[in-house]
Amino acid sequence: METSSDSEEQRNVTPTKKRKLHYEQKYSHLWEKDKNYSGAVLQPTVTSMLPESATKSFTDKIKSGEIKMACFLAEHNLPFSLADDLKDLIQSVAQDSKLASELTFGRTKAHAIVTNVTVDESTDRSSTKHLALIVRTAIEFDVEDSFLCLIPVVDGTAIALHNAFTKYFEENNIPYKENMVGFAADGTISMFGQHHSLSTLFAKDILNLFLIKCICHSFHLCASYACKKLPRGVEDFARDVYNYIQNSTKRIGDYKEFQCFVNVKPNKLLHLAQTRWLSLLQVVKRLLEQLPALRLYFQSAVLTDRLLAAQSILNKCLEPTAELYLEFLSFVLPYFNDLNKEMQSESPKLYLLYEKKNITYKTILECNLKPECLELTEQEKTSIDVHEKALETKILKIDFEKIENHLPLKDLYLGGKVAALIIMNKNTIHPDQIEQFRQKCLEFYIESLNQIKNRFPFEDEHRQRLKNFRFLKSDTLLDSNLKRSVPSIAHLGLMFPGLCPTNLTELDREWRTLRNTNLPFQEDRLIKANEFWRHISKIRKGDSSQMFPLLAQFAQNLLTLPHSSANVERLFSAINLMKTNIRNKLHSDTLTGLLFTKSGLKKNREPSQEHIKYFNKYMYKFNLSENDNKNE
Known part of the structure; x- marks a missing residue:
């Protein structure tokens, strides 16, 4: 017999739902061998259905990203061992990025990119000495210094350095005897010794080579x-x-x-x-x-x-x-x-x-x-017609050690x-x-x-050579007094026969014509020499031909001549930043790649199609020793 309270309690109880069973679905590779399902294997993927250009573009984006990552390591002098950590960091930050998830950037790839894709004598922190070569070129009056190579050397003698130079040029099919017009380095004996040095050996190889410490x-x-x-x-x-x-x-x-x-x-x-x-x-x-x-x-x-x-x-x-x-x-x-x-x-x-x-x-x-030592006497003024030239000569010949002066x-x-x-x-x-x-x-x-x-030296020949370079200054042609002081440049052509056109008469005719040509920037005396001569090269005759072709070419050739080796010193400073106590055994090829990468970053931070082209399986070098590979 039920009481009223029991029946009420039973009516308020909610019936228990039946639990659904969960079945875990697993893929079995045995299905692929079943004839009923073998057609699925041949089913095209979504990416394969896209145009070839779209797939290639995505691959190039991945390559471009990995090149930028390698350049980042090179620019900031970071070891290649950080490549994996850098990749993991990017993937953790950009988890929803398809591009980031496809990155496969590691130490080996970073090394390969820098050494094979982007790519003066110095003693670094290791026992290897290097000879650094920087070339100066001029294309349409854009004068540029570019890193060429880093050559490991064992012997620092003049002959050994000369052999290292010529070997590199021959191996890379560089006609240095035809293309090399000047050479600058520090004044060490092996570089600029008077009787036997790298400069004297180059002078024997190349006639009329311009040499300057x-x-x-x-x-x-x-x-x-x-x-x-x-x-x-x-x-x-x-x-x-x-x-x-x-x-x-x-x-x-x-x-x-x-x-x-x-x-x-x-x-x-x-x-x-x-x-x-x-x-x-x-x-x-x-x-x-x-x-x-x-x-x-x-x-x-x-x-x-x-x-x-x-x-x-x-x-x-x-x-x-x-x-x-x-x-x-x-x-x-x-x-x-x-x-x-x-x-x-x-x-x-x-x-x-x-x-x-x-x-x-x-x-x-x-x-x-004393002031009178630096001035012309009345007799000297009357006996010499050209006041400025006479005063300059007197100053250069004055005996400054003489107590009476x-x-x-x-x-x-x-x-x-x-x-x-x-x-x-x-x-x-x-x-x-x-x-x-x-x-x-x-x-x-x-x-x-x-x-x-x-x-x-203030000897006449050397002094005259340096003095005659002043015709390259824009002031020389923009100032009427300076313009008259350089009536001819034919003698300068004789001093640099390798840089000067053979027709000196025509060269001088162009110069004398230019002296009497009205130029549009007469008020601007601070214009750079290369910009000034770029404008001169664009002046045309009535038939659209160049008005000063020989003169412009001669000026461009002279502007390529070196004046210092400061660019090499900057290169050594970059090497010192790379070769730290932690990275003290960088291979020469790696150093060269890092320097090329740094040089390229100054011009453009976006990888070019040429970089993408070289980004392939052949960029890896397997002929390095195991120790070399472990240095990074």
């Missing part, structure tokens, strides 16, 4: 040898200060407190590097800026550290003439550094060398010679700040110290003049 190296050496005439304590002071403070984290922190106390900029002290062209001037300027803080810091360091090194540096800080020498260097070094920086340019600068060198030479002469020591010009300091400290600096300081500065001037004269 790196101008930047030469001016750096002029300043370096002149600085040796100053007391060594100046250079030692710069090194000792850096080594004492910058090699200790605690001392760096303590020094910052003194910088704040005397209210000088919290700049770091700079290291004096002999191998860096422009380092001395920057070090001197930084020492002058920090001198108040340095004096106070080392007074404290002597009391707390009680080290002889601190006492020695303090003595140099407090030396009465220390600031005078630093201020003198701050005044005189820019004469060399400014010219050095200009000649490091990748654009043609050889046509400016004669003028810039003469300006520097004459400016230094004016600092220490020198200004009195008290009248030497050593910079405005030096003169002010001498007056301000006349009661604290002994007159004998000031006189010795001035004598050392005079010796600096004399040595710098000697160095300039020896490294840039």
